[in-house]
Amino acid sequence: MTDTPLRVVVFGAGFGAYCLTPAFQADPRTEVAVLCSPSAGRRDAAVRKYGIGRGCATIEEAFEQGPFDIAAIAVPPAAQHDIAMACLAKGIPVLAEKPMAADTREATELSNAAEQAGLPTAIDFLFPEIAEWREAKRRLDAGKIGRLRHVVVTWLMESYDVRNRLSGWKTDGAAGGGVMSHFGSHTLYYLEWFCGPITETHARLDTTAGLDVPGDTMANLVLRFASGASASVCLCSTATAGTGHRVEFYGDDGMLALANQPPDHVAFRLYAATREDATPRQVAVAGTNRVNHDGEDPRVAPIANLVHRFVDALQAGEDFIPGFREGLRTQRLLDEIRTGISAD
Numbered sequence: 001m002t003d004t005p006l007r008v009v010v011f012g013a014g015f016g017a018y019c020l021t022p023a024f025q026a027d028p029r030t031e032v033a034v035l036c037s038p039s040a041g042r043r044d045a046a047v048r049k050y051g052i053g054r055g056c057a058t059i060e061e062a063f064e065q066g067p068f069d070i071a072a073i074a075v076p077p078a079a080q081h082d083i084a085m086a087c088l089a090k091g092i093p094v095l096a097e098k099p100m101a102a103d104t105r106e107a108t109e110l111s112n113a114a115e116q117a118g119l120p121t122a123i124d125f126l127f128p129e130i131a132e133w134r135e136a137k138r139r140l141d142a143g144k145i146g147r148l149r150h151v152v153v154t155w156l157m158e159s160y161d162v163r164n165r166l167s168g169w170k171t172d173g174a175a176g177g178g179v180m181s182h183f184g185s186h187t188l189y190y191l192e193w194f195c196g197p198i199t200e201t202h203a204r205l206d207t208t209a210g211l212d213v214p215g216d217t218m219a220n221l222v223l224r225f226a227s228g229a230s231a232s233v234c235l236c237s238t239a240t241a242g243t244g245h246r247v248e249f250y251g252d253d254g255m256l257a258l259a260n261q262p263p264d265h266v267a268f269r270l271y272a273a274t275r276e277d278a279t280p281r282q283v284a285v286a287g288t289n290r291v292n293h294d295g296e297d298p299r300v301a302p303i304a305n306l307v308h309r310f311v312d313a314l315q316a317g318e319d320f321i322p323g324f325r326e327g328l329r330t331q332r333l334l335d336e337i338r339t340g341i342s343a344d
Contacts, residue, residue, distance in 0.1 A: 005031040006069035013037035016074030017046035023303040036062040076169035077176030081106040095122040100327035102176035107331035123327040129302035132270040145251030151231040156242035178215030200224035
């Protein structure tokens with residue numbers, strides 16, 4: 001291991017600035033050398049706030065400041081493909097946001113390019129980085145609730161974009177957004193992480209009337225896993241005063257529940273119950289999550305955990321999960337749900 005920090009270029013002055021940048025700065029093995037965004041005001045403010053070495057407007061200008069050891073990309077799905085392909089072509093490992101592309105074709109190109117280049121990649125599926133989620137998976141894998149029967153996911157909230165009537169990719173299906181991409185990409189990834197391959201999908205996507213939102217805002221899914229277990233999923237980004245995000249697992253011998261504590265989208269409590277004691281009780285989980293600094297976005301903590309693991313993999317010359325293969329798998333499921341054409 002060298003004492004010279006790995007140089008990171010971040011693309012995107014929104015989430016890339018207030019989440020990815022501090023997540024990389026939390027690891028002493030990396031430094032954010034360049035922030036690239038065409039939005040001059042946001043870019044320059046972020047450069048000053050986070051002490052980034054340099055800001056620039058275009059990918060060409062960014063590459064002139066290289067070489068880089070890592071590229072972190074936080075731009076809309078429709079724009080992420082070209083930036084990631086350019087970084088891979090220069091031999092730069094990439095951490096990308098979810099969903100990794102606008103459609104399966106672009107996601108396939110990215111996954112193939114990374115494999116051909118032999119480069120580690122990462123996708124920011126942050127929920128499995130949370131201590132309570134890892135404990136839930138440990139208990140499931142250990143058979144603590146017996147054979148899994150059914151999973152119920154409810155993710156009901158009014159998103160920032162909807163609440164403030166903002167126009168952006170997260171509400172625009174044509175730009176790779178909508179609730180199925182925004183919430184559903186996370187959900188499909190973590191359900192397979194918990195429960196194994198999804199083999200069957202049934203879905204209804206709806207758009208809330210009267211809000212002039214160009215993408216789906218409600219998704220109701222029924223899923224089947226290879227194990228035989230099933231899942232019911234309800235996602236809504238227009239739920240005024242919504243109850244938050246909850247994942248419940250029901251087995252032959254008991255249940256587990258991950259319950260979100262709004263308004264912090266990554267604050268969860270884990271509950272467990274058995275057939276003999278059917279009252280769900282909170283599980284004490286060791287505090288392995290990184291502590292956020294005052295005023296920092298709560299998502300920085302789990303992302304910092306993911307960044308730390310990614311840097312470990314880079315330095316060890318190992319593959320990383322979740323990477324572009326997992327991002328492609330999730331993209332295929334997303335497109336299957338939208339089109340009804342099997343992801344397999």
